[in-house]
Amino acid sequence: MRCAHCGWPNDEAKVLSTHHTSEGWVRYRRCMCGQVSIELITLDEQAETHAQPVSAG
Ligand SMILES: [Zn+2]
Numbered sequence: 001m002r003c004a005h006c007g008w009p010n011d012e013a014k015v016l017s018t019h020h021t022s023e024g025w026v027r028y029r030r031c032m033c034g035q036v037s038i039e040l041i042t043l044d045e046q047a048e049t050h051a052q053p054v055s056a057g
Pocket residue numbers: 003004005006007008031032033034035
């Protein structure tokens with residue numbers, strides 16, 4: 001996934017925090033541009049990763 005704001009790979013973004021939910025793991029990342037994104041890491045066999053931009057407050 002890439003940052004929706006600047007296009008920088010989110011893999012390079014700093015991890016703010018990770019929370020376990022009933023759907024899997026939610027990981028908050030802050031890009032170098034300041035954009036915060038949320039990754040949803042499910043524990044399914046396919047282990048899909050979804051990320052969506054959120055307003056950075
Ligand atoms: Zn960015």
